[in-house]
Amino acid sequence: MPDVFAVTSSTEQFRSPIMRIVSDDVVMPGGQTSRRDYMVHIGAVGVAALDDEGRIVLVRQYRHPVRQELWELPAGLLDVHGEAGHATAARELAEEADLKAGRWDVLTDLLTTPGCSDEAIRIYLARDLSPTDETFDRVGEEALMSVRRVPLDEAVSWVFAGQIRNAAACVGVLAAARARDNGFTGLRPATADWTDRPGH
Structure with a gap:
């Protein structure tokens, strides 16, 4: 038909x-x-960043549509023309958490609300973390954003307790825990094809 x-x-x-x-x-x-x-x-990326102590990097940011501060992954829009998704992820990790990563993999791809939007988000797994060489000025909602490293299993508990409700953060935390439990096997490379990406 x-x-x-x-x-x-x-x-x-x-x-x-x-x-x-x-x-x-x-x-x-x-x-x-x-x-x-x-x-x-326009699409977005998120970063599940794990440090050597098994903690995940979370940011707390005000989101006006829900009038709340939410625990989230470092994340950002695909708003730089021609920029690869993993490059956007690296930029957002630096800008929001003052971190860089030596290892990048694709953790999962999301269609956040396919009943009313075509928004696509790719969640990357970032490891081998270290501080960036520079810090970034944060404006708007990000001016009051805080950064915290939370043991991954504790972050999983936060998802089930309703303390993490941002959809990408929920999926990223749970997927990161599953990937860790599987020894980080079977992950796609950071440059893997992304068919849901806008303009793909």
């Missing part, structure tokens, strides 16, 4: 540097057409 889910019309309702809101008319099974509104997102 090649015509099922075909888009018969598309209207952009809103545009910003980070996202667009789009309304599509989509052919459904049976032939009727339904309107689907969704967000087109």
Whole structure:
């Protein structure tokens, strides 16, 4: 049924540097057409950074849509044209946690809310951590951001206790713990193909 889910019309309702809101008319099974509104997102990366003591680096940052400070992974938008995902991850780890990593792997890929957005996030695993050669000025919400290293098993407990609720952080913490328990085998290289990346 090649015509099922075909888009018969598309209207952009809103545009910003980070996202667009789009309304599509989509052919459904049976032939009727339904309107689907969704967000087109530029994409992002997150970093599950583990130190030599088995602690994961978490940041606490204010998120205005939910009016709360949340525990999260160092993360950022794919907002530099042509920048590889792992390079964005390295930049965000430096900017948010003043750290660099000697070892990078792909931990997992996420479609955060596919019912209403095409936002794709790749979570990288960063190891062999060391301080950056420079520190970064943080502005906006990041001006009050704090950084903490939490034993990985404790961070897992925080997920189940509801202390970590950011979706990428929940997945990153649990995936990092599973990867550690598996001896970090079977991980994809940092340069692995990313088919969900916007513009891929």
